[in-house]
Amino acid sequence: MSTPRIAFIGAGNMAASLIGGLRAQGVAAANIRASDPGAEQREKIAAEHGISVVQSNADAVQGADIVVLATKPQVMKTVCEALAPSLKDGQLVVSIAAGITCASLAAWLGARPIVRCMPNTPALLRQGVSGLYANAEVSATQREQAEQLLSAVGIALWLEEEKLIDAVTAVSGSGPAYFFLLMEAMTAAGEKLGLPRDTAEQLTLQTALGAARMAVASDVDAAELRRRVTSPNGTTEAAIKTFQAGGFEALVQQALNAADRRSAELAEQLGQ
Numbered sequence: 396m397s398t399p400r401i402a403f404i405g406a407g408n409m410a411a412s413l414i415g416g417l418r419a420q421g422v423a424a425a426n427i428r429a430s431d432p433g434a435e436q437r438e439k440i441a442a443e444h445g446i447s448v449v450q451s452n453a454d455a456v457q458g459a460d461i462v463v464l465a466t467k468p469q470v471m472k473t474v475c476e477a478l479a480p481s482l483k484d485g486q487l488v489v490s491i492a493a494g495i496t497c498a499s500l501a502a503w504l505g506a507r508p509i510v511r512c513m514p515n516t517p518a519l520l521r522q523g524v525s526g527l528y529a530n531a532e533v534s535a536t537q538r539e540q541a542e543q544l545l546s547a548v549g550i551a552l553w554l555e556e557e558k559l560i561d562a563v564t565a566v567s568g569s570g571p572a573y574f575f576l577l578m579e580a581m582t583a584a585g586e587k588l589g590l591p592r593d594t595a596e597q598l599t600l601q602t603a604l605g606a607a608r609m610a611v612a613s614d615v616d617a618a619e620l621r622r623r624v625t626s627p628n629g630t631t632e633a634a635i636k637t638f639q640a641g642g643f644e645a646l647v648q649q650a651l652n653a654a655d656r657r658s659a660e661l662a663e664q665l666g667q
């Protein structure tokens with residue numbers, strides 16, 4: 396497959412992660428373009444990645460095979476309606492906006508190939524994971540191109556139903572923040588137990604990294620790995636019983652339900 400030319404509309408954090416991933420994979424700077432209204436942001440992204448970053452969204456999409464919509468959901472309708480006349484038939488639109496459906500995008504841009512996806516911020520380190528959904532207009536080649544784009548920054552997983560993007564948002568889109576919250580809480584608790592803050596933080600972060608690496612590398616599931624740490628009547632059991640007495644699993648389910656609902660609500664509020 397020849398290298399597609401990619402235009403990013405909005406050159407913020409997620410776009411920068413994707414652009415960084417593509418460049419690290421050897422995609423030529425000439426094949427990537429971006430647009431952003433912020434002059435400072437334009438200069439920063441252009442300098443960091445050696446690509447052209449322009450002010451006009453319409454200019455950015457000229458000649459692109461893939462147009463990545465990477466602005467905040469709240470401005471997506473305005474951005475799309477202004478961009479629609481500049482898009483050509485056959486250009487693939489990839490949206491990374493939370494809570495913006497393919498139907499809304501098609502209403503604003505006209506019926507066209509659209510891939511809706513939900514990446515996450517570890518994309519910055521090319522350790523991301525994304526859920527992808529393609530509408531009926533997307534060709535097999537475009538599906539492959541979208542998958543290659545998201546695979547540049549991590550793992551890309553296809554979904555059969557668009558509705559499941561809300562669940563992906565709840566699990567992995569927002570997910571890094573849940574782990575950061577646990578890291579904050581463990582560091583603070585370690586400090587209260589008498590450890591210097593730096594030490595508590597290093598112990599927490601390296602434990603999170605080690606546990607994640609073990610879970611990914613292991614041929615047994617997380618429940619079994621947990622059991623292997625948990626000696627009968629030992630310290631881990633004391634902690635895990637305390638988590639469970641506080642309703643840990645139910646709380647996690649409630650939290651993810653809230654994120655899933657919020658993603659669906661955004662779609663209703665910001666939709667066509």
Ligand SMILES: NC(=O)C1=CN([C@@H]2O[C@H](COP(=O)(O)OP(=O)(O)OC[C@H]3O[C@@H](n4cnc5c(N)ncnc54)[C@H](O)[C@@H]3O)[C@@H](O)[C@H]2O)C=CC1
Nearest residue numbers: 405406407408409431433465466467468491492493514515
């Ligand atoms: N931050 C996250 O963890 C995740 C974010 N997303 C989605 O990615 C999208 C972008 O999020 P971030 O990169 O975090 O936001 P950001 O605020 O860093 O980037 C958005 C960029 O769009 C630019 N922009 C504003 N109006 C514009 C316009 N009219 N035309 C072109 N560009 C315009 C802004 O100047 C900014 O640089 C959002 O839709 C969000 O839902 C998806 C997955 C995870």
Ligand SMILES: O=C(O)[C@@H]1CCC=N1
Nearest residue numbers: 493564567568569570
């Ligand atoms: O919090 C949000 O709405 C976005 C989507 C997933 C991560 N950040």
